[in-house]
Amino acid sequence: MSKVLVLPGDGIGPEIVDEAVKVLNVAKQKFGLDVELDEALVGGAAVDAEGDPLPEGTLEKARAADAILFGSIGGPKWDAIERGKRPERGLLRLRSSLGLFANLRPAILFPQLADASSLKPEVVSGLDILIVRELTGGIYFGQPRGIKEENGERVGFNTYVYTESEMRRIAKVAFELAMKRDKRVCSVDKANVLEVTELWKEVVTEEAKAYPEIELSHMYVDNAAMQLVRAPKQFDVIVTGNLFGDILSDEAAMLTGSIGMLPSASLDENRKGLYEPCHGSAPDIAGQGTANPLATIMSLAMLMRYSLERGDVADAIEAAVERVLDQGLRTADIYTEGTRKVGTEEMGNAVAEAL
Amino acid sequence: MSKVLVLPGDGIGPEIVDEAVKVLNVAKQKFGLDVELDEALVGGAAVDAEGDPLPEGTLEKARAADAILFGSIGGPKWDAIERGKRPERGLLRLRSSLGLFANLRPAILFPQLADASSLKPEVVSGLDILIVRELTGGIYFGQPRGIKEENGERVGFNTYVYTESEMRRIAKVAFELAMKRDKRVCSVDKANVLEVTELWKEVVTEEAKAYPEIELSHMYVDNAAMQLVRAPKQFDVIVTGNLFGDILSDEAAMLTGSIGMLPSASLDENRKGLYEPCHGSAPDIAGQGTANPLATIMSLAMLMRYSLERGDVADAIEAAVERVLDQGLRTADIYTEGTRKVGTEEMGNAVAEAL
Numbered sequence: 001m002s003k004v005l006v007l008p009g010d011g012i013g014p015e016i017v018d019e020a021v022k023v024l025n026v027a028k029q030k031f032g033l034d035v036e037l038d039e040a041l042v043g044g045a046a047v048d049a050e051g052d053p054l055p056e057g058t059l060e061k062a063r064a065a066d067a068i069l070f071g072s073i074g075g076p077k078w079d080a081i082e083r084g085k086r087p088e089r090g091l092l093r094l095r096s097s098l099g100l101f102a103n104l105r106p107a108i109l110f111p112q113l114a115d116a117s118s119l120k121p122e123v124v125s126g127l128d129i130l131i132v133r134e135l136t137g138g139i140y141f142g143q144p145r146g147i148k149e150e151n152g153e154r155v156g157f158n159t160y161v162y163t164e165s166e167m168r169r170i171a172k173v174a175f176e177l178a179m180k181r182d183k184r185v186c187s188v189d190k191a192n193v194l195e196v197t198e199l200w201k202e203v204v205t206e207e208a209k210a211y212p213e214i215e216l217s218h219m220y221v222d223n224a225a226m227q228l229v230r231a232p233k234q235f236d237v238i239v240t241g242n243l244f245g246d247i248l249s250d251e252a253a254m255l256t257g258s259i260g261m262l263p264s265a266s267l268d269e270n271r272k273g274l275y276e277p278c279h280g281s282a283p284d285i286a287g288q289g290t291a292n293p294l295a296t297i298m299s300l301a302m303l304m305r306y307s308l309e310r311g312d313v314a315d316a317i318e319a320a321v322e323r324v325l326d327q328g329l330r331t332a333d334i335y336t337e338g339t340r341k342v343g344t345e346e347m348g349n350a351v352a353e354a355l
Numbered sequence: 356m357s358k359v360l361v362l363p364g365d366g367i368g369p370e371i372v373d374e375a376v377k378v379l380n381v382a383k384q385k386f387g388l389d390v391e392l393d394e395a396l397v398g399g400a401a402v403d404a405e406g407d408p409l410p411e412g413t414l415e416k417a418r419a420a421d422a423i424l425f426g427s428i429g430g431p432k433w434d435a436i437e438r439g440k441r442p443e444r445g446l447l448r449l450r451s452s453l454g455l456f457a458n459l460r461p462a463i464l465f466p467q468l469a470d471a472s473s474l475k476p477e478v479v480s481g482l483d484i485l486i487v488r489e490l491t492g493g494i495y496f497g498q499p500r501g502i503k504e505e506n507g508e509r510v511g512f513n514t515y516v517y518t519e520s521e522m523r524r525i526a527k528v529a530f531e532l533a534m535k536r537d538k539r540v541c542s543v544d545k546a547n548v549l550e551v552t553e554l555w556k557e558v559v560t561e562e563a564k565a566y567p568e569i570e571l572s573h574m575y576v577d578n579a580a581m582q583l584v585r586a587p588k589q590f591d592v593i594v595t596g597n598l599f600g601d602i603l604s605d606e607a608a609m610l611t612g613s614i615g616m617l618p619s620a621s622l623d624e625n626r627k628g629l630y631e632p633c634h635g636s637a638p639d640i641a642g643q644g645t646a647n648p649l650a651t652i653m654s655l656a657m658l659m660r661y662s663l664e665r666g667d668v669a670d671a672i673e674a675a676v677e678r679v680l681d682q683g684l685r686t687a688d689i690y691t692e693g694t695r696k697v698g699t700e701e702m703g704n705a706v707a708e709a710l
């Protein structure tokens with residue numbers, strides 16, 4: 001029996017997660033999966049109910065689960081509250097407490113949605129990049145950090161730090177994943193300026209020796225940000241630290257023009273994982289039933305593939321999404337003339353049906 | 356009398372700087388400018404000659420100058436030498452020693468080169484963004500930094516730090532520049548995770564009170580990296596720290612598809628400045644006479660505008676560049692069918708002629 005914890009969160013989170021759960025229930029029946037579902041509060045919703053973006057009860061359930069299906073968190077309502085209680089801090093603590101160090105962010109262009117990209121079709125058609133971002137270290141978690149008073153003025157400071165073993169284990173994940181793809185890994189650093197990434201480059205290079213078939217390259221982060229715009233198809237797998245990964249994965253996702261389609265997985269050492277859409281909580285359209293649930297449904301597919309080791313179910317879910325796109329169904333964010341505009345629920349139903 | 360120091364540097368640096376100096380000499384005559392030129396070594400060339408990427412003599416000349424025209428530095432030849440002697444360190448020390456804290460990086464689409472962009476024409480036509488990047492602080496210069504041994508393994512670390520006054524002065528530069536443009540400033544941070552940028556956001560907001568006409572907005576760096584791809588024309592002036600500015604300015608430059616065209620200025624408190632093309636030293640084509648000198652010539656225009664306070668000369672140089680583009684002359688990097696391919700020198704001559 002596998003335990004899946006559902007954390008809908010804030011904004012459009014609950015709506016889109018509902019549709020993914022609908023698809024999960026169909027998959028359970030069809031494939032005879034033994035999956036037990038539970039649900040808990042996280043983010044702003046948890047702040048409102050219990051004064052903490054990651055209540056102890058939620059963390060306990062998360063620890064007990066084999067996988068977590070996550071919606072999205074945050075919104076203007078919680079912008080003004082004290083630092084430690086902001087919704088994002090709940091997500092950061094969850095990643096860190098569960099040791100979810102490997103963040104997988106695919107940037108894939110769906111041929112049905114090629115028009116949505118702001119890039120020329122020839123630059124992005126067939127795009128299929130996997131960004132592997134380190135998620136529990138680096139400047140996100142480095143100590144010391146804070147705002148202090150010095151010489152009569154305020155000074156803000158954070159620490160960008162990585163240990164050799166943190167670097168090694170994320171490099172390994174990238175190489176393993178690349179072995180199942182085009183066997184090319186580009187490690188992104190700023191080794192010409194930052195010592196921490198100088199060590200990163202060295203350690204990744206050492207680790208690559210165990211993968212003689214992998215073609216490893218190195219790129220400075222500023223150049224990577226350029227190359228993603230200039231010729232994104234040159235990349236297969238990109239591996240980088242927490243902050244650079246945050247920036248580059250969002251940039252890469254946007255190359256496809258349909259960030260409402262892109263899933264992500266955050267894995268620990270034992271394939272336990274948290275699965276969430278790449279997009280945010282979109283408070284402006286929350287509750288209207290217009291949000292695109294496909295990124296969350298694609299995240300469910302990743303959950304099947306990585307945590308439940310059911311690649312067959314993952315394939316079936318992804319195929320169902322493709323079929324619905326082929327039928328011309330589109331939520332507002334990916335709508336173009338000549339297609340049929342549908343709401344969140346109708347889209348979810350269509351995928352469940354197609355499955 | 357104004358003193359301009361020329362620092363050609365490495366790779367294509369000397370070739371492109373030669374053409375800019377040619378244009379400068381024509382401008383001197385035409386506008387009766389009283390400018391004295393000097394030259395010195397920097398980067399790999401200085402390492403080879405004196406064992407230091409920024410020799411004392413070069414720094415002295417730089418201190419004495421009113422403005423510096425800089426080519427480019429670095430190349431594989433110097434990749435393996437010890438950290439402190441790498442060409443890039445010379446540039447970083449120069450920026451820091453002269454207090455060149457305000458880096459201005461325009462990302463402008465030349466209508467003649469609209470095809471070169473990898474983005475759809477409607478997304479980038481008319482693009483005109485100015486990125487104001489803090490250049491002498493942040494994680495580039497923060498202490499402590501290094502690689503140490505801890506619990507039997509190596510640990511790399513850097514410090515991201517800004518004082519209130521550093522933040523204030525760069526915000527002021529951005530607001531002043533925006534007042535002469537569309538009066539919109541977007542400050543980029545990662546305030547939901549990093550305390551140093553939380554303070555950044557606060558200080559920029561305070562500083563904005565002195566500019567009631569300015570429309571100030573804030574954006575997380577990951578979102579900014581996305582928005583630059585999705586809808587870059589939403590931006591007027593972007594202000595941000597050293598590292599985020601490095602990444603976003605390169606991304607923005609690449610939106611235009613012709614990074615060989617883009618200049619930059621690095622200014623101190625008194626309008627003394629260092630002017631350099633956005634592109635690198637391109638060792639692969641160095642010495643072949645094919646490099647594009649226009650970014651360096653456009654940097655000369657910025658030098659006239661900011662350090663010599665001769666906006667009229669700057670306008671004339673920029674107009675000369677436009678005229679040459681209108682005539683259909685193109686170096687290899689911006690060549691498209693139907694235009695005339697020329698080398699570095701022919702391009703420089705054409706601009707000098709047009710002026």
Ligand SMILES: CC(C)[C@H](C(=O)O)[C@@H](O)C(=O)O
Nearest residue numbers: 088089091092246547548577
């Ligand atoms: C919400 C925020 C803390 C988070 C991050 O920066 O990691 C988000 O941008 C992401 O990429 O998942």
Ligand SMILES: CC(C)[C@H](C(=O)O)[C@@H](O)C(=O)O
Nearest residue numbers: 192193222443444446447601
């Ligand atoms: C060469 C390097 C140190 C430099 C930087 O990172 O500042 C360059 O990328 C730039 O943007 O001018």
